[in-house]
Amino acid sequence: MKKNNGHRRAADIITAAVFAVFLSVFAVMLIVSKDRDFSEMENRTLAQKPEVSFENIKSGKFTDDLEKYISDQLFAKDQLVSLKTDFDRLLGKSYQNGVYIIKDEGTGDLRFVQQYTENKAQIDENIGYLKEFAQSIDIPADLILVPNASAFMKDRLPTAAVCDDQLGSIEYIRGLVGDSLGFYPMTDALSEKPEQNYYRTDHHWNRTGAMRAVTEYFSKSGQAVPEYTDNVSTLRGSFFGTLYSKAPSAFTEADDLTYGDPEIESIEWVSEGKTADSIIDRSFLDKKDKYAALLGGNFSQIRIKTGHGGEKVLILKDSYANAAMEFLCAGYSEITMIDLRYYHMQEYTVAELCEQYGADRVIMLYNMDFINEDKNFVWLT
Amino acid sequence: MLFSSTTFLFIFLPLVLLSYYVVPRFLKNAVLLLFSLVFYAWGEPVYVLLMLGSIVVAYLTGLFCDREKRKNKVPLIALITAIVWNIGLLMFFKYANFFINNANSLFDLNISPLGLTLPIGISFYSFQTLSYVIDVYRGEVKPQRNFLDLATYVTLFPQLIAGPIVRYQTIEDQLSGRKESLEKFSRGVKRFAVGLGKKVILANNIGALFDEISKTPQAEMSVAASWLGIIAFTFQIYFDFSGYSDMAIGLGKMFGFDFLENFNYPYISDSITEFWRRWHISLSTWFRDYVYIPLGGNRKGKVRQCVNIMVVWFLTGFWHGANWNFMMWGVYFGIILLCEKLFLLKALGRLPKVIKHIYALLLIVIGWGIFAFEDTSALIQNLKNMFGFGGIPFTNGSADLFRLTQNAVLFGILIIASLPLFRKLGEKLAVRLPAVYGCVIEPLCVAGLLIISTAYLASNSFNPFLYFRF
Known part of the structure; x- marks a missing residue:
């Protein structure tokens, strides 16, 4: 009887202690650990200590701000979010936050595939703007349309997964463009061994995918396939991309980031007034968003002089083009890249710029998701 | 807060x-x-x-x-x-x-x-x-x-x-x-952890499914989806509210208080009469003691009793919110309880337990179909959808199947957690292996529930609270 009471008491002490440790660890760490300003994981600035004032307290602003502060600065927040992701996976939720989590055959590494929901109205509108633009200029215009990973991995998604067929959208676009511009969908170039062409943790394609696609573009469009740079480096095992951030499973293997750094004469970020002699911005290699090492991210206008012969091209682009730029540089003498998400209300319209620049060719390089969703093509007019 | x-x-x-x-x-x-x-x-x-x-x-x-x-x-x-x-x-x-x-x-x-x-x-x-x-x-x-x-x-x-x-x-x-005591405190902790887990891990999680389905445009709805949605809500509201009651009772114990129980596995009921003895007990006893009995209860004849029942259930519904749907919900249960009192319970008494259970659950789920929609036109649309008058297909194929497969494990856990299985298992283990159970299993479960709940709170994705407006 006495022994029985003994472990009951021990049990009570242990349970109470578990609770006390739980509360105090989080409470103490909240107070003593240094506040973070920015979360790379969530890609946003974090709430800071709220201001104490009678006005704030009365209006309820103080309590709101305090709650935001505590939830933003929570101890081990990133790890906790990973725990939640994996617990949800344990519950069989292979679809989280718009992303399917699947496993690669062979290696068993986790791969994140973004869901695709076709938006015909937006596609019609965007392709309409591109066609209109192509017809308004008197130089050749080519559309390089890059399917995303889901296009080739539909059959590997979980049972009954809801994900529209990108290859269908691409055929739909083929019908829309007719012969108004050169149409180069990258379905063939990327369909073989597609897992080699895309990052597992990021929504972008990788160097292999970009090289296969640009090579196919050169040869199919009757341009000579140039020799690419052999100054290639790989940053191993530390790239966790954007899709990982949406469902950060602790079991994720990092991606390798491989990038070529061709010799060029100069690169100029026009609005920023910045110049350099490499298309790689190495400062991003230490940050979370390592893909931004390619050209330093996305900017309204970037001008590259390669220092060798070839055509002058104007490239209308999204972020997929950043991985392709290394190979496009090899083929042309000068490149101006326009990102319509940022090229708003500039001194010249894109058409004017194109004429002034004396471009020989316009290349439109977009990924399927972008054509399906982006609302900035209107800036082309 | x-x-x-x-x-x-x-x-x-x-x-x-x-x-x-x-x-x-x-x-x-x-x-x-x-x-x-x-x-x-x-x-x-x-x-x-x-x-x-x-x-x-x-x-x-x-x-x-x-x-x-x-x-x-x-x-x-x-x-x-x-x-x-x-x-x-x-x-x-x-x-x-x-x-x-x-x-x-x-x-x-x-x-x-x-x-x-x-x-x-x-x-x-x-x-x-x-x-x-x-x-x-x-x-x-x-x-x-x-x-x-x-x-x-x-x-x-x-x-x-x-x-x-x-x-x-x-x-x-x-x-x-x-008197506060270590024993009471530790019971409070266990109760609180269970309540927190019910609310944050179970209710919020399945609530996201109801939320998603109730936001689906009518053109993409199906009969199956509307049932799936309302079943999700059935679980959400139970685990949300009973989880909150558990946390309240647990916190009370940490300060030495003993509150009365508020829920007693309501979804195992075989009749609506039984359901209301197991659901939100503190509310139904309040109305019984301060409205039904003062009105005369069952002491003033059958007719008067029927009137009293309807008054109580109308008020119970209306208490839940200033909206027509809550009134309808109350009256809906008033009518069912009246029928059960007058003849239905007797008739049901002869049927097998399974049938009685299906009968009760069906009426409870339909009741939540009334409760869940404050907007009357959405409510009517949903009821039409559930019973195939919404002009929608029985199923949308893969969309419905996907929702079901993504939540299948969760539904399994919700069903098990609605039954007194965990409690019985705990009682058995406490007798068989008192030391291991008390000193290892229970503390581990408490720690697990607390940490996983915190993980869900940290992700902050979906944390509504259903009983806020009452």
């Missing part, structure tokens, strides 16, 4: 526990009162004055309600004052806009709505102070002369904003003479 928030868990709770256990006995209620006021004032500081007003009214009317001392009309006047005050507050803050809007549309008037936000927990503390004064009037409890103790009772943060509706008589003695 919500229990299921990081602010409550890691700032408020450590502070209140620490303060409570370091101060001497005579200050303990004061500490609880102080923290409860902060808890209440969180987010909406002004309404704390309203609650303090209610406490003063309860205190004074309570003192004057004592019929043993006063053999004149004073107790009756005090009682009426208390009733008018509390019902008046509810009418003004909770129902005025509803009446104005309906009068406007009915009589084509143009009265502007009051633009008041509902004071949190007003439905709960009004009912509690009312029960206190009525009990004093009936001579069931003595008036509380210590203002602090009465204020502590009304504001007690564990039960302040979402119940259970703790009756004064339940904790009358505990207010002055309760």
